[in-house]
């Protein structure tokens with residue numbers, strides 16, 4: 099199985115609608131969206147969903163991940179606890195591009211209470227279009243990995 103065109107999507111209850119809009123958006127671009135929910139509006143803890151998405155990226159099942167909660171912060175913190183995950187919260191397209199180019203981010207987090215749908219889709223596009231530049235940045239990313247122990 100190849101992970102090359104698979105993106106896992108997950109969120110807590112706050113961001114179901116935006117997550118589903120992002121899933122449809124990336125599918126229209128030719129990605130396979132592995133949307134692991136949730137699909138019902140009951141309150142559900144963001145660490146559970148951040149971890150579940152992160153494990154699919156860390157295992158190699160999915161190339162990238164997009165996760166969402168109210169702020170994007172809590173679910174990002176949970177995802178970054180999984181070894182091999184580099185996830186940034188973005189509320190602008192510049193940051194979304196740079197976390198790929200310089201930090202080799204393999205996950206993107208967005209806060210549904212921070213950005214509207216139009217900007218969120220632009221952030222996703224900036225993240226997916228960018229490539230890691232390597233070079234001096236590779237050394238720094240290796241240093242991040244070394245902190246995982």
Ligand code: RB5
Pocket residue numbers: 110112144167168169170171172173
């Ligand atoms: C849930 O109300 C909220 O705390 C969550 O979506 C997120 O913002 C946490 O970081």
